Amino acid sequence: MAVTRTFSIIKPDATRRNLTGGVTRMLEEAGLCVIASKRIQMSRQQAEGFYAVHKERPFFGDLVAFMTSGPVVVQVLEGEDAVKRNRDIMGATNPADAAEGTIRKTYAESIEANSAHGSDSEENAKIEIDFFFKPEEIVG
Numbered sequence: 001m002a003v004t005r006t007f008s009i010i011k012p013d014a015t016r017r018n019l020t021g022g023v024t025r026m027l028e029e030a031g032l033c034v035i036a037s038k039r040i041q042m043s044r045q046q047a048e049g050f051y052a053v054h055k056e057r058p059f060f061g062d063l064v065a066f067m068t069s070g071p072v073v074v075q076v077l078e079g080e081d082a083v084k085r086n087r088d089i090m091g092a093t094n095p096a097d098a099a100e101g102t103i104r105k106t107y108a109e110s111i112e113a114n115s116a117h118g119s120d121s122e123e124n125a126k127i128e129i130d131f132f133f134k135p136e137e138i139v140g
């Protein structure tokens with residue numbers, strides 16, 4: 001299995017509850033390595049741009065408001081089959097559907113305040129990594 005990269009966000013509901021370490025530990029225990037990480041306050045423009053694919057969805061306005069409601073931690077993760085590995089440890093988008101032992105089952109408050117984002121494909125991982133990181137900020 002090839003070593004690849006994916007993009008992760010620890011969302012405002014998790015940073016508010018001081019769970020940056022808890023989420024990161026679960027990522028690391030799943031075999032992912034944090035090769036870039038920064039805590040930022042996302043601007044409205046950044047959130048709208050990052051989630052542009054969802055702009056026609058009814059939850060778009062609330063999603064942007066939530067993602068700008070407090071600090072987030074953006075990360076680049078590396079590991080074997082990183083996109084799938086990250087999605088497996090995150091669990092389903094809705095914590096009510098997430099499997100035991102996943103980040104969202106353990107920590108998420110709701111489908112919106114679901115503690116973590118992870119890229120859904122290698123193609124989107126590259127786009128999302130480039131959205132938040134300069135190449136020199138990533139040390140693999």
Ligand code: CMP
Pocket residue numbers: 054059063093111112113114116117118
């Ligand atoms: P994320 O992986 O960050 O991608 C888009 C986000 O929209 C998703 O996680 C959810 O947190 C959020 N969201 C809010 N409401 C919904 C919904 N009804 N269906 C899907 N995603 C939703």
